[in-house]
Amino acid sequence: MSAKIKSLVRVLLENSSDEDGIIQKGLVEDVLSGLKEAKPPRHREVLREYLSQVGKAIHKQKIAIELGCSTNDDLISSIKSKLTQFTQTSFDCSFEHNENLIAGYRIRIVDDVYEDSIRSRLFKLSQSFTS
Amino acid sequence: MSSITDLIRNEIESLSNDATRTNVGTISTLADGVAKVDGLSKVMYNEMIEFPNNVLGIALNLEEDSVGCVLLGDVSSLKEGDEARTTGKLLSVPVGKELLGRVVDAVGRPMDGNGAINASQSFPVERIAPGIIPRQSVDQPLQTGIMAVDSMVPIGRGQRELIIGDRSTGKTTIAIDTIINQAKINKQGEKSGDENFRPVYCIYVAVGQKNANVARTIKTLEDSGAMEYVTIVSAPAADNPANQYLAPYAGCAMGEWYMENGMDALIVYDDLSKHAVAYRQISLILKRPSGREAYPGDVFYLHSRLLERSARLNENSGNGSLTALPIIETQMGDVSGYIPTNVISITDGQIFLETDLFNKGIRPAVSVGLSVSRVGSAAQIKAYKKVAGKVKLELAQFRELAAFSQFESDLDAATKASLDRGARIVELFKQTASNPIAVEVQTAIMWAMQNDFFDSIPVEDINRATQSLREYMETQGTDACELIYNTGKLEEDTEQKLRGAVEDWKRTFS
Numbered sequence: 001m002s003a004k005i006k007s008l009v010r011v012l013l014e015n016s017s018d019e020d021g022i023i024q025k026g027l028v029e030d031v032l033s034g035l036k037e038a039k040p041p042r043h044r045e046v047l048r049e050y051l052s053q054v055g056k057a058i059h060k061q062k063i064a065i066e067l068g069c070s071t072n073d074d075l076i077s078s079i080k081s082k083l084t085q086f087t088q089t090s091f092d093c094s095f096e097h098n099e100n101l102i103a104g105y106r107i108r109i110v111d112d113v114y115e116d117s118i119r120s121r122l123f124k125l126s127q128s129f130t131s
Numbered sequence: 132m133s134s135i136t137d138l139i140r141n142e143i144e145s146l147s148n149d150a151t152r153t154n155v156g157t158i159s160t161l162a163d164g165v166a167k168v169d170g171l172s173k174v175m176y177n178e179m180i181e182f183p184n185n186v187l188g189i190a191l192n193l194e195e196d197s198v199g200c201v202l203l204g205d206v207s208s209l210k211e212g213d214e215a216r217t218t219g220k221l222l223s224v225p226v227g228k229e230l231l232g233r234v235v236d237a238v239g240r241p242m243d244g245n246g247a248i249n250a251s252q253s254f255p256v257e258r259i260a261p262g263i264i265p266r267q268s269v270d271q272p273l274q275t276g277i278m279a280v281d282s283m284v285p286i287g288r289g290q291r292e293l294i295i296g297d298r299s300t301g302k303t304t305i306a307i308d309t310i311i312n313q314a315k316i317n318k319q320g321e322k323s324g325d326e327n328f329r330p331v332y333c334i335y336v337a338v339g340q341k342n343a344n345v346a347r348t349i350k351t352l353e354d355s356g357a358m359e360y361v362t363i364v365s366a367p368a369a370d371n372p373a374n375q376y377l378a379p380y381a382g383c384a385m386g387e388w389y390m391e392n393g394m395d396a397l398i399v400y401d402d403l404s405k406h407a408v409a410y411r412q413i414s415l416i417l418k419r420p421s422g423r424e425a426y427p428g429d430v431f432y433l434h435s436r437l438l439e440r441s442a443r444l445n446e447n448s449g450n451g452s453l454t455a456l457p458i459i460e461t462q463m464g465d466v467s468g469y470i471p472t473n474v475i476s477i478t479d480g481q482i483f484l485e486t487d488l489f490n491k492g493i494r495p496a497v498s499v500g501l502s503v504s505r506v507g508s509a510a511q512i513k514a515y516k517k518v519a520g521k522v523k524l525e526l527a528q529f530r531e532l533a534a535f536s537q538f539e540s541d542l543d544a545a546t547k548a549s550l551d552r553g554a555r556i557v558e559l560f561k562q563t564a565s566n567p568i569a570v571e572v573q574t575a576i577m578w579a580m581q582n583d584f585f586d587s588i589p590v591e592d593i594n595r596a597t598q599s600l601r602e603y604m605e606t607q608g609t610d611a612c613e614l615i616y617n618t619g620k621l622e623e624d625t626e627q628k629l630r631g632a633v634e635d636w637k638r639t640f641s
Contacts, residue, residue: 112152
């Protein structure tokens with residue numbers, strides 16, 4: 001991957017994000033139509049790199065929440081408000097019921113995972129016996 | 132029964148109930164024991180990374196948004212998209228005397244089927260070498276038991292002496308014989324009950340070797356009773372390159388434990404050429420820029436940081452030592468290759484083994500001209516220095532004269548004498564494998580040579596005569612040998628006893 005393509009994709013990524021740095025669908029559409037018109041050299045490679053970078057950016061803006069219990073609206077809104085307080089930024093949250101946790105939660109913010117569940121406690125216990 | 136349940140209850144109560152925070156990433160590519168992981172933004176260099184199914188990796192390449200990891204263990208269970216997590220720990224291996232007599236892999240796991248290793252301590256595989264202040268110069272000998280080496284290229288405790296040569300020239304044999312000799316000396320020292328005796332513990336690191344060769348080495352060490360002082364770290368050719376890359380560092384960490392606890396250790400790296408090849412493989416997969424012979428730019432640092440960890444520490448730092456015998460395989464006797472020149476410049480000398488000498492039956496095939504020990508002569512015992520001081524020069528002159536004399540029909544008396552003496556020294560130095568000679572016996576043999584006792588024996592009988600004198604000194608000439616062993620000097624009364632013993636032997640030898 002050439003440095004030129006990387007720097008071009010960096011600019012495209014900036015143009016695809018709003019003031020808060022969140023990727024917006026409308027802006028991505030604008031960028032794609034602009035690229036179609038301009039037809040930069042190695043168009044396909046640029047698009048592939050753009051796809052990879054947008055994917056990573058979207059992944060970074062997502063908070064994946066797994067709960068050991070079934071979810072309901074009250075629980076979701078309460079968790080969302082707590083997370084907004086904690087991160088000070090707006091995030092796209094996804095909720096999932098994970099039976100393997102038994103009880104508790106597992107929250108993934110970018111590449112940090114916070115977990116307090118029966119599964120993690122049992123794992124800690126087994127580690128303390130074997131180490 | 133209640134005490135058992137209490138034990139578990141206490142363990143549960145002592146556990147923190149706080150949420151755990153881990154840094155994770157996902158595998159984006161996986162090839163030849165190397166994984167590229169997206170994420171892991173908080174990973175440290177050389178940190179252990181945990182992959183699914185208990186596979187461990189080490190973070191080697193920290194890039195802007197991905198991390199290159201070498202994988203240790205079975206990678207067949209991993210796939211793209213699997214989660215990897217940081218552990219906050221650097222790779223460590225068990226250290227201590229519990230490892231003696233054991234065969235372990237690159238991460239210190241037992242491979243010999245003799246059960247778990249109950250080592251109480253562990254050392255990180257990558258450590259900073261001792262600095263200038265805790266070091267002292269090499270002044271204690273490390274006897275190899277090989278006359279050609281101990282007399283011409285002596286090795287001291289804490290020295291790094293390279294063993295270099297083409298394939299099948301006896302490089303490993305020299306290293307193994309040295310280990311066997313340490314075990315022999317250790318047993319002798321322990322038997323004597325001398326409180327000041329310092330045993331030398333050995334670590335043999337096999338990198339990229341055939342499993343059959345490693346098995347043969349283990350058998351040789353077991354048969355000679357040396358295994359109880361040896362730890363073998365094995366990363367055979369069938370092992371993944373990450374393990375081959377790590378094995379020398381793991382072995383070094385095990386050796387450092389002895390050094391830092393005021394003991395002496397010897398480590399053999401067999402061999403660093405294959406180690407460099409394994410590192411080249413990893414580096415190319417990690418897409419690091421390649422340089423000469425496709426090796427990465429830091430291949431010098433790869434070996435310098437390893438060999439610099441061998442040192443002789445001063446009294447304030449415990450007086451321990453770690454002696455290194457790295458092995459390098461050359462191609463067609465070319466010592467000017469990239470890796471050979473690197474390692475030659477790092478070490479304190481080299482023992483160069485020549486294919487031609489080996490094929491002529493001169494074994495060990497030590498090349499006098501190309502072998503050197505930069506610090507070891509300071510560590511030779513005085514008695515041995517006295518009798519072996521001139522031998523290297525005499526042998527070098529012999530090789531030179533022998534080459535010229537092929538074109539001469541008439542030789543003057545001095546040249547003839549030099550050739551005669553040289554031919555005898557060559558025969559004297561011939562020694563079979565796994566047959567180390569004690570330093571006091573070596574001194575006696577060298578003394579007999581320097582005092583012309585071998586001059587009347589035909590050259591073709593010199594080897595037989597040496598064997599005979601050795602047996603005589605070990606059985607009947609023990610008085611003189613004990614004096615040399617105890618004093619380390621060759622004083623007048625010792626020489627008189629030695630003369631008496633050698634004259635007695637000469638009368639019986641036919």
